[in-house]
Amino acid sequence: MESPASTTLGPLAGLRVIEMGQLIAGPFAAKTLADFGADVIKIEPPATGDPLRGWRLLKNGTSVWWQIQSRNKRSVTLDLKQPEAQEVVRKLAAEADVLIENFRPGALEGWGLGPERLQEINPRLIVLRVSGYGQTGPYRDRPGFGAIGEAMGGLRHLTAEPGRVPVRVGVSIGDTLAALHGVIGILMALHERTRSGRGQVVDIALYEAVFNCMESLLPEYSAFGAVRGPAGSALPGIAPTNAYRCGDGGYVLVAGNGDSIFKRLMTVIGRDDLGQDPGLANNAGRVARVEELDAAIGAWTAGRGVDEALAALEAAAVPSGKIYTVADIAADPHYRARGMLQEIQLDDGDLLTIPGVVPKLSRTPGGHHRNAPRLGQDTEAVLREIGLDDTQIEALRSRGIIRPEAA
Numbered sequence: 001m002e003s004p005a006s007t008t009l010g011p012l013a014g015l016r017v018i019e020m021g022q023l024i025a026g027p028f029a030a031k032t033l034a035d036f037g038a039d040v041i042k043i044e045p046p047a048t049g050d051p052l053r054g055w056r057l058l059k060n061g062t063s064v065w066w067q068i069q070s071r072n073k074r075s076v077t078l079d080l081k082q083p084e085a086q087e088v089v090r091k092l093a094a095e096a097d098v099l100i101e102n103f104r105p106g107a108l109e110g111w112g113l114g115p116e117r118l119q120e121i122n123p124r125l126i127v128l129r130v131s132g133y134g135q136t137g138p139y140r141d142r143p144g145f146g147a148i149g150e151a152m153g154g155l156r157h158l159t160a161e162p163g164r165v166p167v168r169v170g171v172s173i174g175d176t177l178a179a180l181h182g183v184i185g186i187l188m189a190l191h192e193r194t195r196s197g198r199g200q201v202v203d204i205a206l207y208e209a210v211f212n213c214m215e216s217l218l219p220e221y222s223a224f225g226a227v228r229g230p231a232g233s234a235l236p237g238i239a240p241t242n243a244y245r246c247g248d249g250g251y252v253l254v255a256g257n258g259d260s261i262f263k264r265l266m267t268v269i270g271r272d273d274l275g276q277d278p279g280l281a282n283n284a285g286r287v288a289r290v291e292e293l294d295a296a297i298g299a300w301t302a303g304r305g306v307d308e309a310l311a312a313l314e315a316a317a318v319p320s321g322k323i324y325t326v327a328d329i330a331a332d333p334h335y336r337a338r339g340m341l342q343e344i345q346l347d348d349g350d351l352l353t354i355p356g357v358v359p360k361l362s363r364t365p366g367g368h369h370r371n372a373p374r375l376g377q378d379t380e381a382v383l384r385e386i387g388l389d390d391t392q393i394e395a396l397r398s399r400g401i402i403r404p405e406a407a
Contacts, residue, residue: 009037009364010035010036010037010038010364010366010367011036011037011361011364011366012033012036012037012038013037013038014037014039015033015039015097015098015190016038016039016041016095016096016098017030017033017034017038017039017040017041017096017097017098017099017100018043018089018093018096018099019040019041019043019100020043020080020100020101020108021100021101021103021130022044022051022052022102023050023051023052023055023102024052024146024172024175024179025102025130025146025175025176025179025204026100026101026102026179026182027070027102028069028176028179028180029100029128029130029180029182030042030073030100031068031070031073032180033098033183033186034071034072034073035071035072035357036357036361037364039074040072040073040074041073041074041076041092041382042070042073042074042076043076043077043078043080043089044075044077044078044375045078046078046079046376046400046401046402046403046404047403049075049375049376050066050070052065052066052069052070053375059346059350059352060346060348064352066372067344067352067371067372068354068372069372071344071354071368071370071371071372072368072370073370074373074377074378074381074382075373075375075377075378075379076379076382076402077375077376077402077403078401078402079401079402080113081111082399084395084396084401085396085401085402086111086112088386088388089111089113090113090117090118090121091386092382093118093121094122095386096122097124097125097126097190098125098127098186098190099118099125099126099127099128100127100128100130100182100186101127101129102129102130103131104131104132104141104143105129105134105135105140105141106141108129115127115129115201119199123197123198124197124199125199126189126190126193126199126200126201127199127200127201127202128182128185128186128201128202129202129203129204130178130182130204130206131144131204132144132145132148132205132206133206133207134203134204134205134208135201135203144206144207145174145175146172146173146174146175146176146178147168147172147174148174149178149205149206149207150168150173150206150207151166152207152210152211153174153208153209153210153213153214154210154211154214154217155169155173155174155210155213155214156168157229158228158229158231159230160230160232161230161232162229162231162232164230166230174207174209177206177209177210177212177213178205178206178210180209181204181208181209181212182202182204185202185204186202233253234290235257237287238257238283238287239257239286239287239289239290239293239294240254240265240290240293240294240297241253241254241257242254242294242297243323244297244298244301245298245301245302246301246302246304246305246306246309247301247302247305248305248306250305250306250322250323251306251322251323252301252306252309252310252320252321252322253320253322253323254297254301254313254319255318255320256297257283259281259282259283261317261319262275262280262286263275263276264316264317265297265316265318266296267316268300268312268313268315268316268318269296269297269300270300271296271300274292274293274296280293310322330353338360339356339360340356341356342356342368344368344371346371347371347374354368375403376402376403379402379403383402
């Protein structure tokens with residue numbers, strides 16, 4: 001089944017992906033595949049589409065977030081509650097490589113579209129299922145959003161100043177971590193399929209994706225009964241590394257925790273007495289005196305502006321940086337040189353700057369090949385690709401199973 005997107009250059013060119021998710025986790029996984037050449041067919045409800053279309057700041061009635069999350073995809077509208085729509089999905093799945101969904105466990109099965117049914121039609125199909133708690137276990141039927149997964153995974157407990165209410169990370173990090181784990185699972189399954197010829201199910205739980213990034217949290221508890229708590233801007237057990245207030249009211253981040261880096265840092269701040277102290281020669285000694293070190297560094301930064309402090313630290317090859325706002329990002333020459341500030345032209349002719357593609361491949365890089373689609377923009381084209389004729393398409397439209405016309 002040839003399509004315009006299937007000829008796109010990229011390492012995943014020719015890969016057909018059906019995206020049945022909405023909002024963040026499932027669509028982010030599909031977006032990552034689409035960035036690298038996969039033909040992603042996004043299935044949306046005919047009346048409203050993906051709710052993300054209406055989230056946060058809107059331009060001409062559509063979220064600008066949509067232009068990132070759905071770039072390089074094609075939009076097909078289907079009312080999945082209707083048997084005719086379910087049959088369309090089965091036809092699509094018969095010729096697809098991957099299906100991505102992030103509904104509550106059991107939803108696909110309720111529509112007759114569970115992995116077992118679809119893999120009877122197409123044994124090579126790989127199904128990514130993203131949910132709050134996974135497809136098994138006592139919590140599987142609970143509704144789960146990213147913020148809940150972040151809390152259960154152990155992250156939320158750490159994101160606070162000691163003694164204050166734990167705060168959430170300012171973006172949907174739980175959903176994104178789950179999506180990236182899902183992409184890893186898909187690529188593993190694709191590699192294994194080259195040997196076995198068979199697809200499989202990739203089961204991603206939001207809380208598990210977060211928990212997988214919690215470093216030494218569990219073994220420290222197992223070995224020592226230690227419950228790591230919130231530490232604000234510091235990193236417990238590693239010193240010195242923190243955010244230090246400058247005289248102009250800004251902050252610099254300093255990571256002086258390498259042994260040789262620490263000595264250079266102490267020279268910069270005029271405290272060679274600390275840099276040459278045998279008791280501070282390794283991380284264990286520095287952790288024991290972290291308050292003293294933070295006070296010394298903070299006293300130095302308090303007498304300088306952010307730019308002055310960073311210039312001195314950079315000259316001494318001490319890892320450091322400032323806390324970027326999006327305005328800083330948009331003006332940063334390194335972001336631009338790396339292709340991370342990409343301008344696209346919207347349908348109304350206006351320009352919009354969006355993030356570039358990650359990761360960067362030397363020979364088959366990803367890219368922005370197609371703007372995010374209007375709701376139902378590609379419905380007719382995709383239906384014709386799977387063999388439906390004008391009469392069949394009109395019948396679906398007349399019953400509201402597909403959107404009356406492309407938005």
